[in-house]
Amino acid sequence: xxxxxxxxxxxxxxxxxxxxxxxxxxxxxxxxxxxxxxxxxxxxxxxxxxxxxxxxxxxxxxxxxxxxxxxxxxxxxxxxxxxxxxxxxxxxxxxxxxxxxxxxxxxxxxxxxxxxxxxxxxxxxxxxxxxxxxxxxxxxxxxxxxxxxxxxxxxxxxxxxxxxxxxxxxxxxxxxxxxxxxxxxxxxxxxxxxxxxxxxxxxxxxxxxxxxxxxxxxxxxxxxxxxxxxxxxxxxxxxxxxxxxxxxxxxxxxxxxxxxxxxxxxxxxxxxxxxxxxxxxxxxxxxxxxxxxxxxxxxxxxxxxxxxxxxxxxxxxxxxxxxxxxxxxxxxxxxxxxxxxxxxxxxxxxxxxxxxxxxxxxxxxxxxxxxxxxxxxxxxxxxxxxxxxxxxxxxxxxxxxxxxxxxxxxxxxxxxxxxxxxxxxxxxxxxxxxxxxxxxxxxxxxxxxxxxx
Amino acid sequence: xxxxxxxxxxxxxxxxxxxxxxxxxxxxxxxxxxxxxxxxxxxxxxxxxxxxxxxxxxxxxxxxxxxxxxxxxxxxxxxxxxxxxxxxxxxxxxxxxxxxxxxxxxx
Numbered sequence: 001x002x003x004x005x006x007x008x009x010x011x012x013x014x015x016x017x018x019x020x021x022x023x024x025x026x027x028x029x030x031x032x033x034x035x036x037x038x039x040x041x042x043x044x045x046x047x048x049x050x051x052x053x054x055x056x057x058x059x060x061x062x063x064x065x066x067x068x069x070x071x072x073x074x075x076x077x078x079x080x081x082x083x084x085x086x087x088x089x090x091x092x093x094x095x096x097x098x099x100x101x102x103x104x105x106x107x108x109x110x111x112x113x114x115x116x117x118x119x120x121x122x123x124x125x126x127x128x129x130x131x132x133x134x135x136x137x138x139x140x141x142x143x144x145x146x147x148x149x150x151x152x153x154x155x156x157x158x159x160x161x162x163x164x165x166x167x168x169x170x171x172x173x174x175x176x177x178x179x180x181x182x183x184x185x186x187x188x189x190x191x192x193x194x195x196x197x198x199x200x201x202x203x204x205x206x207x208x209x210x211x212x213x214x215x216x217x218x219x220x221x222x223x224x225x226x227x228x229x230x231x232x233x234x235x236x237x238x239x240x241x242x243x244x245x246x247x248x249x250x251x252x253x254x255x256x257x258x259x260x261x262x263x264x265x266x267x268x269x270x271x272x273x274x275x276x277x278x279x280x281x282x283x284x285x286x287x288x289x290x291x292x293x294x295x296x297x298x299x300x301x302x303x304x305x306x307x308x309x310x311x312x313x314x315x316x317x318x319x320x321x322x323x324x325x326x327x328x329x330x331x332x333x334x335x336x337x338x339x340x341x342x343x344x345x346x347x348x349x350x351x352x353x354x355x356x357x358x359x360x361x362x363x364x365x366x367x368x369x370x371x372x373x374x375x376x377x378x379x380x381x382x383x384x385x386x387x388x389x390x391x392x393x394x395x396x397x398x399x400x401x402x403x404x405x406x407x408x409x410x411x412x413x414x415x416x417x418x419x420x421x422x423x424x425x426x427x428x429x430x431x432x433x434x435x436x437x438x439x440x441x442x443x444x445x446x447x448x449x450x451x452x453x
Numbered sequence: 454x455x456x457x458x459x460x461x462x463x464x465x466x467x468x469x470x471x472x473x474x475x476x477x478x479x480x481x482x483x484x485x486x487x488x489x490x491x492x493x494x495x496x497x498x499x500x501x502x503x504x505x506x507x508x509x510x511x512x513x514x515x516x517x518x519x520x521x522x523x524x525x526x527x528x529x530x531x532x533x534x535x536x537x538x539x540x541x542x543x544x545x546x547x548x549x550x551x552x553x554x555x556x557x558x559x560x
Binding site: 041044045046139140246250252254256275307347351358359360361362363364380424426427428429432 | 477526
């Protein structure tokens with residue numbers, strides 16, 4: 001095979017629906033694979049920790065239906081990574097069931113469905129640490145210790161190309177993956193057809209966010225990537241978008257610490273000497289990428305741990321004196337909460353919009369608050385009852401804050417509603433680490449079945 | 454000496470998560486000339502960014518000038534992981550605003 005073509009219709013399947021017009025243009029271009037990743041850690045730790053989704057099921061089904069019908073219509077494999085935002089086992093099962101249901105509803109001819117899981121048991125991680133193989137922290141985090149592991153509710157391993165290659169080479173027509181590197185699903189397809197690693201991983205890198213590598217800006221539009229042994233080309237499918245040297249080179253640095261290196265399980269893609277060339281109106285060609293295989297395979301782990309139940313309150317301030325003394329009003333409310341619940345075992349978080357609500361301590365203008373403020377209050381505690389009372393105390397006591405020279409003595413803040421609202425529980429990212437493995441397939445158990453038989 | 458605001462020189466000024474523990478900033482120029490002007494001016498540097506955001510320079514993990522895209526890019530460590538209670542910007546998408554008004558010596 002001289003070249004291979006893959007289309008990607010969505011950079012985070014389910015988060016917002018794919019746009020059908022450019023997707024159908026992509027399908028008409030006769031790709032060899034249709035692929036998209038459905039996950040992101042941008043959505044915060046709550047979905048992984050609580051084993052839920054950040055995306056509505058209707059949008060996930062919409063995109064899976066479009067892709068499945070197209071894949072069966074033109075007879076090429078479809079690959080989905082990081083099922084259901086987090087790639088947890090329950091999200092993989094949910095996507096597998098959606099595929100079965102869609103096949104039945106549309107009376108599709110039999111096809112081979114493959115899937116793999118990527119949740120990692122806490123005890124397996126504990127045993128790895130005990131064996132003397134440190135679970136190393138990324139991004140300035142310390143190596144994982146047992147305390148942090150105990151505080152974790154759910155862990156997923158981030159798959160590289162290996163489980164995808166195994167399922168592709170096993171002849172699967174539709175593949176649903178657990179948590180994965182975005183680029184791996186595309187790279188695996190190219191590697192399974194014999195293309196070199198550097199070009200394959202670059203293909204994945206450029207396709208993973210769909211039309212984010214095109215201009216003008218417009219998400220959820222399909223792009224087509226083509227790979228040979230020598231180059232990667234990427235083409236925008238939307239009639240109004242183009243893949244330009246600027247848009248493709250610019251995308252190389254999107255959501256990455258630096259634009260030169262992309263680390264995956266098994267090695268690093270080096271883009272330092274990439275060359276970009278506009279070869280057609282809507283197409284840019286990239287050459288010069290390199291790939292350096294790693295000596296040992298380390299797999300990234302993501303983990304989330306629960307901090308407590310959470311309620312949210314809001315309060316407005318218009319009095320300029322109170323605005324100037326808002327930190328004292330907040331301290332008053334905290335003190336009332338301490339009197340009720342003691343020093344520890346609960347948390348209050350205040351975001352003061354109109355002063356530094358968006359940027360916190362990084363806000364250069366935080367000493368110049370606006371003429372009105374909105375305070376968002378979060379109360380976190382072990383039970384829902386206590387979290388509600390913590391949030392209520394932390395919000396309502398702003399109303400009673402004792403500021404010495406305030407003129408308004410009938411209430412220090414405004415309320416849109418005099419209640420606090422139930423929110424998702426508070427979680428935090430506990431794991432952003434890597435773990436050594438002997439076999440790159442060992443954390444990713446695979447399954448296949450024939451659907452529609 | 455002429456000064457121009459960065460927002461008048463750059464095509465794109467953006468911020469976004471780079472994983473759970475970092476926020477990365479991209480300043481992208483349409484033409485080489487504006488890119489080179491800003492590079493030469495020194496208006497964007499590790500030191501200048503640490504001062505603009507009031508953070509310790511050690512929190513800036515990467516600062517690179519990326520010629521293929523006419524882009525300057527830097528990355529900072531978050532104070533706490535994205536989405537922890539109290540984090541006001543889960544996606545890190547609104548942290549770029551102070552860059553718009555950075556003044557660049559253009560002549």
